[in-house]
Amino acid sequence: MSAASSQTAPAVIDTSATPTLKHDHGTVPVQTRSERFKSYDPEAFPAVTGREVEWKFTPVDRIRHFFTGELDGSRYPFEQQIDGAAVIEWIDRDDSRIGRAGIPEEPASANAWASFQEALLVTVTGEAVRLHLDRNQLGDTPRAAHTVIHAEENSRGIVLLENSGPAQLDENVEIILDPGAQLTVVTVHEWDDDALHVASHFARLGHGASLKHVAVSLGGSLVRVNPSVHLASEGSEIEAFGVYFADAGQHLEHQVFINHDAPHTRSRVTYKGALQGTDARSVWIGDVLIQQTATGTDSYEENRNLLLTDGTRSDSVPNLEIETGDIAGAGHASASGRFDDEQLFYLESRGIPEEEARRLVVRGFLSDIIQKIGSPELEQRLEDAIELELRGEGASK
Structure with a gap:
């Protein structure tokens, strides 16, 4: 752990939950997302074995140095473009604007926070x-980063966080929406083939606020992005979208948690992915909690995966916890499979070669998510990037 880890955490550590629960038949692991242990201290977490519910799908040995290892937490270079009323600045770690959206639930996140x-x-x-x-x-140096995105009351905008090149990045991203704010946050991962990236995104929404969160994962050896959204005030809503394309040897993982904690909140979660090549791997876990206080909730989550070749694997786990019967609706869906033969037959019967027909089907499948972003220029660029992935010519190939 770096020297910076001894500094005071920006908020009170939540130790009310523990990593295990006592049961009449002994100690059993915590299974629900809402009961997980939380701390800013990476050393407070038990050692990761890879059998834990939050780690059992992840090749933890590839990122174990993120859990307690030394991380460079200094400033890093970036390029910026701003159109409209927004400010970008570096702030000290003891600034009061840090720590308002969430608390780390796993050691990599805690180590990034401490570093x-x-x-x-x-x-x-x-x-x-x-x-x-x-x-x-x-x-290539293992690095810690912390980003706070704050949308002030009734503000509106799109924030794009784009990632490319080499990296070993362990980071936390906080997203705060004041009442009435409407914000789109898009994270694009087009890392080099050997890059490692573990990110926890924490979002907290005020009264009537609306967040669109889009995760696009195309590059990197291992990319694990975990968005956690707290609908803390009445009338707040989240649309969480994800699109990913895993090639041979890639591991792309997303664990989404939507916490309905106020009346008349709404959530929609839609993630779609395509996989091709030996040992291409994707993981999607969708946890939705509707608390007793969240009457009138309207929630739905789904994950769809298209397996393009043999040797791929996609794990898809939707979870829904409902603590009140007074809701507008809640549901989930999950499916992984190969091409729709009827779609291919339709295209081929009109003279389109099979290889081109397959590309068209995949692009149509993934474009449904990309077109939700709301930025035509970015949407077109991502469409082109997916086309390169389909041809085996991605940016880092």
Whole structure:
């Protein structure tokens, strides 16, 4: 652990939950997301064996150095473009604007929190804001990062966090929406083939606030992005989208937690992925909690995976916890499979060669998510990136 880890945490550590629960038949693991242990101290977590519910699908040996190892928490270079009323600045780790969205639930997140020296603060203050951060020079040194994205009351904007090049990045991202704010946050991962990236995203939404969170994972050896959204005030809503394309040897993982904690909140979670090549692997876990206080909740989550070749594996686990019967609706769906033969037959019967027909089917399958972003230029660029992936010509290939 780095020297920075001895500094005071920005909020009270939640130790009310423990890693295990006592049962008449002995000690059993915590199974529900809401009961997981939380701490800013990586050494407070038990050693990761890979059998834990949150780690059992992850090749933990590839990222074990993120759990307690030394991380460079200094400032890093980035490129920025701002159109509209927004401010980007570095702030000290003891700034009161840090620690309002969540608390780490696993040691990699806690180690990143303990190791960063300064946080990058993005403040959206006006309407129709478009802000682009491009991180493409992080290098191969294991690094910790902390980003806070704050949308002020009634502000509106799109924040794009783009990642490419080499990296060993362990990070936390906090997203705070004040009442009435409407924000889209897009994270794009087009890392080099050997890059490692573990990220925990914490979002907290105020009264009537609306967040669209989009995760696009195309590159990297192992990319694990875990968005956790707290619908803490009445009328808040989240649309969480994800699209990913795993090639041979890639591991792309997303664990989503939606916590309905206030009346009349709404959530929609839709993740889609395609896999091709030996040992291409994707993991999606969707946890939705509807608390007793969340009357009138409307929630639905789904994950779809398209397996393009033999040797791929996709794990898809939707979980739904409901603590009140007074809801508008809740449900989930999950499916993984191969091409729709009827779609291929339709295209081939109109003179389209089989290989081209397959590409069209995959692009249509994934484009459904990309078109939710709301930025035509970014949508087109991602469409082109997926086309390159289909042809085996991705940016880092």
